[in-house]
């Protein structure tokens with residue numbers, strides 16, 4: 001699962017997540033172009049969750065590296081961002097001001113909750129509302145792909161009976177379309193609704209706090225809340241991110257492992273801490 005992703009997460013400093021097979025970057029904190037290196041030309045879509053500096057300040061550097069680096073400098077790319085955030089206007093002005101008269105092959109696309117953008121392979125990027133720091137809008141994103149499955153009323157029948165019905169009524173009568181969640185990212189957020197990410201292959205979720213008593217404002221999730229979202233949604237792989245730097249890491253890892261055991265979540269679970277994906281199932 002994690003062989004197709006890389007990322008960086010340090011709350012207040014820099015956050016970004018690169019999903020290679022989707023050609024999608026979520027958030028663009030400082031260091032993004034440096035970390036991508038020769039892959040800087042690979043992303044097609046950069047989806048911004050909200051306008052805080054640790055999520056957007058890598059954007060001018062990314063634009064510059066793509067425009068003036070050695071590679072596909074004219075390859076188009078799209079920045080998707082919450083409609084109405086001021087940060088994007090500022091960053092666009094920065095890019096224009098740094099490189100006067102230079103054209104960038106960027107499509108700037110404001111999006112609102114429920115808005116959808118096509119990705120590669122017939123997949124779709126969909127924005128959803130999250131609770132972060134009102135009144136500035138903040139979004140999470142999920143990537144869905146269309147799939148077919150047996151209708152629920154046939155799902156538990158013996159195979160022989162399904163084959164019989166398929167011969168009698170045609171296979172199409174037994175099947176239904178659904179949207180499978182390949183990937184989802186909460187951005188900075190309070191816990192998201194599990195229904196948004198049901199059955200997701202990979203969920204990246206805010207886990208700023210190890211303990212709800214450390215939280216003064218309701219703008220970030222706890223690790224236990226993120227685990228509960230993943231358990232309820234039956235997510236396959238959960239990546240906890242944005243863990244506050246107030247916590248000493250060796251102690252934090254012990255506490256996270258205890259929380260996983262207590263949560264009943266049975267999928268894979270990692271902590272993204274700086275650029276490391278720490279497997280929390282491994283003691």
Ligand SMILES: [Zn+2]
Pocket residue numbers: 050052132188
């Ligand atoms: Zn934030």
